[in-house]
Amino acid sequence: MTELAETTNGTDTAVAATVPLTLRVNGKDHDTAVEPRELLVDVIRERLGLTGTNVGCETTSCGACTVLLDDRSVKSCTVLAVQAQGREITTIEGLADGNTLHPVQAAFQRCHGLQCGFCTPGMVMASVSLIDEGRATDEKSVRAALKGNLCRCTGYHNIVAAVLSAADEMEADK
């Protein structure tokens, strides 16, 4: 068994069996093997090596672990990796097109929507999803739609500005 299972769960002496799992991440199939109890965020980070997705609270509160599952934002610390089989997963690594940033990433840069950057991958993924759902209509709606994402640097003003700016740009490009 892998280190993951042993280190995250020192009290379980019997090491459970893994099951084969194919996850589709950023448009590519990844064949891996996981214990059914492994969280999606851990599999993305530890088994697939995609460490752009962060872990903050581990309790569905902070949103740092937000990824898209079939284009909808979810907190990957509260999804089992096995639950994501057959679905399309998008992480922060999958947003840019080569060297061209996604409009939401570009807007965060342009509007200074980040300070330490820890919350940023989750903020960006949540923003992509809320814009897609038509929730970026005004400041109040953006704030409501981002309430599941916490920024310890508390730079919410510029984050909201970035989301509105990106939404405008994406609307104009339609």
Next chain:
Amino acid sequence: MTPAPFTYYRPTSVADAISLLTEHGDEAKLIAGGHSLLPIMKLRFAAPEVLIDLGGIDDLDHIRVEGDEIAIGALARHVDLELSDLLRAEAPLLAHTAGVVGDCQIRHRGTFGGSVAHGDPSADLPASLMALRGTIVVEGPGGRRSIAVDDFYTGFLETALEPDELVVELRVPRVGDAPWGYQKFRRRGIDWAIVGVAYQSEPGAGGIGLVNMGPTTLRASASEAALRSGASHDEVAALAAEGTSPVGDGAGSSEYRRHLARVLLSRALAGRSTT
């Protein structure tokens, strides 16, 4: 924060899910969105030996008109209810309530069936199901049966579901634009309700459901009776906490909760809703 080990099954039909429940009995737990179950499994408050994932069943998330009712599949997610044009037109209280659950990410995962089946008195959707006098359609080895929402909740986190049954559908009457209101009182936007009140006006289907005013989702029976007998909204609201038994905790005393129920019902009766 990884759950304890379990054996994982992913049936692709309701019938297969029922066979697995029958086979594994008490050791098994269903998982739908996992947004009530996984947090408690991560904390090791729950450690089922077998997990039966309903996520592989792909025809159980419908929202459609059936006669004078709206039928909603148990696996419809909160966001599906929130953004459904049909539900907004036919049972707007329910669509609105779905939109005040948690945050966007939680609403993208949590299911209507899971919220109803969990039996948490602080959940929002069951209160609106109660206000709408909805029914819960469950299926087991012997087929389907319908349970009125008033008969469904039997205790804290306890329901009338048999161990080998699952919730397959929720049904509410089509009430159109009849007046309604949903009030959820909380300190921060991401919190659960300290108290919540769901109000749907008559004719026929109306009612008042209470969030977090006792061990289960409750009906404000005294207020409903007053409403039917033509009492003023003030008189109706004053009875909101009759027969309830709210707990006192860090968020507020039981007397504070009773006060909230009265204030929130008066706002809901006026057609006002929190977002």
